[in-house]
Amino acid sequence: MLAYPVKMEEGMRFLAGFALPAALLVTLLIGLAACSGQPTVVNPNKTPAASRADYDDCLGQSAMAAALATKSQDPVSVREKALDTCMKSKGYDVK
Numbered sequence: 001m002l003a004y005p006v007k008m009e010e011g012m013r014f015l016a017g018f019a020l021p022a023a024l025l026v027t028l029l030i031g032l033a034a035c036s037g038q039p040t041v042v043n044p045n046k047t048p049a050a051s052r053a054d055y056d057d058c059l060g061q062s063a064m065a066a067a068l069a070t071k072s073q074d075p076v077s078v079r080e081k082a083l084d085t086c087m088k089s090k091g092y093d094v095k
Contacts, residue, residue, distance in 0.1 A: 041092040051092075058086035 043051060066079035084094045 040095040041087050043092045054090045
């Protein structure tokens with residue numbers, strides 16, 4: 001129980017101050033989620049399980065390439081390029 005009485009109007013005004021920032025935060029998070037994610041890789045001759053196994057293999061190889069990147073190289077771009085190259089070498093069309 002509260003030590004002092006709070007009118008409902010005061011509480012609502014307090015919460016209303018969070019409405020706009022909360023709405024902006026939710027919009028930003030939705031936008032980031034839409035932009036992120038792994039690229040689409042297509043190979044109609046592979047089963048989903050085989051595709052996932054190939055992706056996991058290439059993901060491991062790309063992580064190794066990023067770990068071995070020199071200081072002048074951006075590890076994220078090295079990893080992405082290695083992943084794309086590996087998937088293409090396995091017959092996938094990377095989109």
